[in-house]
Amino acid sequence: MTPEEVKHHIKTYVLVFVALAFLTVVTVAISYLDLSVRPAVILALIVASIKGSLVACYFMHLIDEKVTIYWTLLATVAMFMVLMFVPLGTMLNHTQM
Amino acid sequence: MDIPFTVKNRPDTGLYNGKLGVWLFLASEVMLFGGLFSAYVFLRTGVDSWPVGADILNVPLATLNTMFLITSSVTMVMSWASLKLNDFKKFKLYAGLTLLLACLFLVVKYFEYTAKFDHHLFPSTNNFLGIYFTMTGLHVLHVIGGIFVIYYYWRKFDHNHRTLINNIFCALFLVAIFTNWDEGIKGYETTNGLISIVLLLVALVSSRKEQFKLKTKYLILGTFFVGALGIFNFHGTGYYLFLFLGLLAIADSFIFKSNTTYESDPEHFTNRIEIVGLYWHFVDLVWIFLFPVLYLL
C-alpha cells in the first residue's frame, strides 16, 4: 500500500467514525419513541447491522479481501443463522399447540 | 527453514497466516456469542413477560460506553495506518488512546455493575439480568484480553515507560489509602501506611532520575509488599484494585520482555497490529449488537 492510499484510507476511517457516532445517537433516539416491540426490534437490528457492516467492511478491511475469507465468513453466517432461528422455530411451534 | 507466508501474503488467498488465523478465531467467536444471543431470543420468546432493558439498565452510561468503544476502534485502525506510514510515534499515541478508551469503558462498566448490586439486582434475580450479566461479562473479558494484547505491543521497555507505570501505580495507591483512611489508617497499620507512603515518595522521586531506573522495580515490589501487609485492615474496592494493579505492575516490571518485533521486522509488527485490530474491531462489533439488544429493546 502506498502512503497516498493509506492517507485516503484514513479519510474513510474518519467518515466511518462519524457515521457510527451518528447511528448510535439514532438508535438511542429511536428507543425513546415508544414504538411497539416488533418495529422497535426491526429498526434497532437494522441500525445495528448497518453499524456492524461499516465496522467489518472498513475497519476490518473486509471490502479489500479475497474469496477465502468470504467463503469462511459465509459458512459462519449460515451456521449462525441456523443457530439463531431453528431453535426458535421449535419454540414458536410449541407455544402454538 | 521458515514457515512460509508468516509475513507476506500467499498469492492465491491474499492472506498471511496470522490474518487467516484471526479470522477463523473470530468466526468461532461469532458462534460463541451466537450461542448466547440464541439463548437470549429463546428465553425471551419462551416467557410471557420480559422486562424492558431501559427500565432497569442505565442507557446514558451505556451510550457513553458505546462512544468509547467506537472511538477506540477508530484510534486502533489509525494506529495501524500510522505504522503503514512508518510513523512509530503516532502509533504509540493512537494505541495509547485505544488503551485509555478501553480502560474508560471498564471504569464505566464497573460503575454500572456496582449500581446494580447496590439495588440488589443480581444475575439470579431474573433471567433478563442473568443474560445481561453473562453477555456483558463475557464481553468485558474480551475487552480485558484486548487491553493486555494491545498493551503488549504498545509498551516499550524504556525509562519513560517505567516512570509512567510507576507513577500511575503510586497515584492509585495513594488514592486507595486516602479512600480507606477512616477504617485503614488507625493504630498498627498507621506505620504500614506511613512506610508505604515514604517508599512511594522515594519511588516517585527516584523514577525521575535515569541512574535510579533499575532500582525502581524493586521499589515497586517493596511498596506493594508493605501495602499488601494491610490486607487484614484495609477493605474496599480501592484497596483490592491497588493489589490487583500492583501485581500487574510487578509482572510488567519483572516478567515480561519487551517486544522487539518492530526493530527487527517492521512489516511483521504492522501485521501483528492489523490482526490485533481485527480482534479489537470485533469486540466493538459485538458491543454494537449487545447495546441495542440488552439496553434498548
Added chain:
Amino acid sequence: MTIDHHKQSFWTKYVFSTDHKIIGIQYGITSLVWLLFGFVLMMIMRYQLAYPESPIPFVGGLIGEGGILPSEMYNSLGAMHGTIMIFLGVVPLAFGAFGNYFVPLQIGAIDMAFPKLNAASYWMYFLGSVIMGIGFFVPGGAANSGWTSYPPLADIATTGQTVWLFGMVMLITSSLLGSINILATVIQLRTEGMTWMKLPIFVWTQFITAFLLLLAFPPLEAAGVLQLMDRLAGTSFFMPSGLVVSGEVLTNAGGGSPLLWQHLFWFLAHPEVYVLILPAFGIVTEVIANNTRKPIQGYKSLVYSMVFLGFMSFVVWAHHMYLTGMGTSIGAFFQTTTMIISIPSVVILTALLLSLWGGSIRFNTPMLFALGFLPMFGIGGLTGLPLGLAAADIHLHDTYYVIGHFHYIVAPGTIFALFAGIYYWFPKMTGKRTNEMLGKLHFFFSFIFMNGVFMPMFIQGLAGVSRRLWDGGEIYAHAADVLYLNEVMSVSAWLLGLSQLFFIINMIISLKGEKTGEANPWDATTLDWTDTTSPPLGHGNFEKVPTVYCGPYEYSVPGSKEDFTPQSKKG
C-alpha cells in the same frame, strides 16, 4: 517463525516441543491412555450389569463397601465413560494425533501454520483431561448427569458437574486452537502444485472436521458458561419455574428452559458425530487405496459428499430431541434433513466398497481393520435410520438400541479405522514394522468381540430395555426374555479388553525392534511416504520441499513402470 537446528534438551525436544510430529505423538499417547481408561470404566459397569450387586473383582476395593458398585457411582462411570471416550479419547486421537502428524506431511508443509498455538492446544487438552480426572475425587464423585449433562438434573447435581464444565471449557478451547491451526495450515501451506482437487482424502476429512469443530464447539462453550452461571451464580437459564426436587419447590427465579440446553448441546454434539467419523473415512480411504493398488472410486464425489455432509450435520441436531415435546412440524423438518444426510454417507460407503472392485487386495493388518470398518459402519449407519424417524424413535428412544447404533459407528467403526491408521503409519512414525501375526490376531478377536458386545444391544433395545438401568433391567418383566444377553455382552466386553493385549504387546515389541528405515514400505503415493524419511526429519520434515504434479491415488497407471506414481513425480 524460524525453525533452527540447535541442540535441544529432552524437555524442549519431547515435552514442550512445537514440532507438529512430537505434538501429534503426545496427543496420540495421551488419548490412547484415556481410551483404555474409559474402556476400563465400562468393563466395571458391565460387571454390575451382568451380575447385579455382586462384588466386583480386581477393582472392587477401590469402589467402596464390599466392592459393590453403588448406583450413584454407576451413573458417574456412565457419564465419564461417554465424556472420556469422545472428548478425551477418539477426537484427540483422530483429529489431534493423526491430523497433527500427517496433514502437514501430506500437503508438503514443513510444520503447522502456528507451531506455538499447536503446543498450547495440546497442553490445554492435557489440562482439561486432568481436570476431568480430578472430578473423580471431589465429594459426590465425578459428573453423573450423563455425557449430555441435561439440566435441570445437571444444574442441581453434585460438585463433579462443575468440574466437568470447567474441564469441558478447557477441551473446547483446545480443539478451537487445533482446528484454527489445521484450517490455516491446509489453506495457506499447501506446497506448490497441491491444488484442492489433488489433496489426499485424509486431508479433506481433517479440513472439514476442523470446520465442524470451529463452528459447532463455541455454542457448547456458551451453553457451558450458562450452566456454570446456573450452578454458581444461581441463575435460572435452564431451570423452569416451580421445579420440585425431593418434595421441595426450588427457590430460584425460574423461567428458564431445559430445552435450550438440549438445543445448544446437540448443536455441537451432532456435528461431533461427524467429527468422530470423518477422520475415520479419511484413514480408511488412504489404506484402501494403498492396498487395492488402484485409484479410489469417485474422488470428486467423495469430496463433495464430505463437504455436503459437513454442512448438513449442522441442521439435523434436533433428531435427538423428538421426545422432548417439540412441535410436530419442526420434527418433520428434522426428519427430512436427517434422511437427506444419509445420502452422502451412503455415497461415501459405496465409493469405498466399489474401490475394492477388481483390485488385487493385500490383506495386511491395516487393510483388515479398514475392511472391518466398512460393514461395521454400514450396520451403525443403517440402524440409525429408524432413530431418525420420529414414529420409530418413540419406541426406540433411550433404549439399548440407541447405544448399539452409535457404538457401531464409533467403536468398531471409528476405532477400527484409528487402529488401521496406527498400523498403517507406524512404520512412518518410528521407522520400524509392526508384527503382522499379532496385528491380525488383534483384528480378528476385536472384530468378533466387538460384535459380541454391540449386536445383542439391538435385541435388548427392541425389547424395550432402557439404557440407563443400574441393574441391567432385572426388575422389569419385559426385559426378562433378553436378560441373559447381559452376560453375553459383558463377557464379550472383557474378552475384547483382553484382545487389546495383542495390540499393546505388538506396540512394545515393535518399538523395541530394529529400524528397517524404509521410507515407503507400502509403496504409497502421497507425500508423507514418498518425500520423507522414516521417521521424518525432526525439523522441516522434508530434505527439499516437494512440488506436486499428480493426483493422490495414481496406482497402477497404465504404461507406468511401477504400480504407483508418487504425487511429487513429474509427468
